[in-house]
Amino acid sequence: MDSNFWLQKWQDNNIGFHKSEANPALVKHFGELSLPNSSRVFVPLCGKTLDIAWLLSKGDRVAGAELVELAIEQLFEELKVSPKISRVGEVSLYSAKDIDIFVGDIFDVSGKTLGPVDAIYDRAALIALPEEVRKRYTAHLMEITDKAPQLLVTCEYDQSLMEGPPFSISQEEVNKHYSDNYSLSLISSTDVVGGLKGKYDVKESVWLLQN
Template identity: 60%
Template sequence: MDASFWHAKWEKNEIGFHQDQVNPFLIRYFGELSLSHGSRVFVPLCGKTRDIAWLLSQGYRVAGAELSRVAIEQLFAEFGVEPRISEAGSLTHFAAQDIDIHVGDIFELAAKDLGQVDAVYDRAALVALPEDMRRRYANHLAEITNRAPQLLITYEYDQAMQDGPPFSVSGEEVRRHYEARFDVALVDSADVPGGLRGKCPAKEHAWVLKKT
């Protein structure tokens, strides 16, 4: 799966993965990370998720990374905000009060460019990547965020019944990628209403990862 897959999805508005509501697990469990007002939260592969607006409404600052410029242009348009846009190497930086997004390949994003991160909210990044990329992603994320605590959302279902993304990520795989750096706790699970894309039963899991 390469960048052209995601660019095509956004350009054709084929964004069934975009949720119109704030993720319930975010509302219920983000407090587990014990952040202070004004803390900076990194949202990898953020798209134009409504979860960003919720984080801002709770008094957090938000940083993001997203491959599609179309998604981020739509995000700021929906906020009714004109971003400041600058180039930073191979990435494009969109910034406004309390929010800045790096557009391009997340693997090109360095810690010095991302800046301080107090926590990570990963609802759509790990599950968007095929299996052979997920370990690389987990390693890179820990490096650029200095192992900031995370609220991680995953899906689990019979991968043989449907192609990803979102991909099925087992609890064993989550622990394999993260346990060396974090205390990993599964805090909740829920059935996906109607199944994933209405095709197969699936569960959504919420994980809290804290630095060991």
């Protein structure tokens, strides 16, 4: 899977992964991070998720990274905000009050480019990446955020039934990537009503990663 996979998804408007409301797991469990007001939350592989609008509505600041520029153009259009667009190294920066979105390959986003963040909210990144990329991604994420605490949402199902994304992420894999650097708490694990794509049994897990 390469960048063209996601570019084609957005160009074809084949974005069934985009939800029409803020993720219930975020709404229910965001408080577990115990962040002060006006915290800066990093949302990797953010697309145009309504989770961003929800975080902004709570008074938090949002930083995001997204490969597909069309997604971010639509994000700001739906937020009814005109971004300032600039170039920062290998990525473009779309910024406005309380929001900075880096458009390009997340591996081209450095800690210096990103700036300080208070927490990470990963609902769509880890599960979107194939197995051979996930180890590199998790190491990079910890590096650029200085191991900021995370609210991580994963799904688990029989991977032999379909190709991802989303990819199935087991509890063992979460531990493999993060247990050396975080204290991990599984705060929710529930069966998804309707299953995955209406076909396959799937369990959604919400993790709190703290150091």
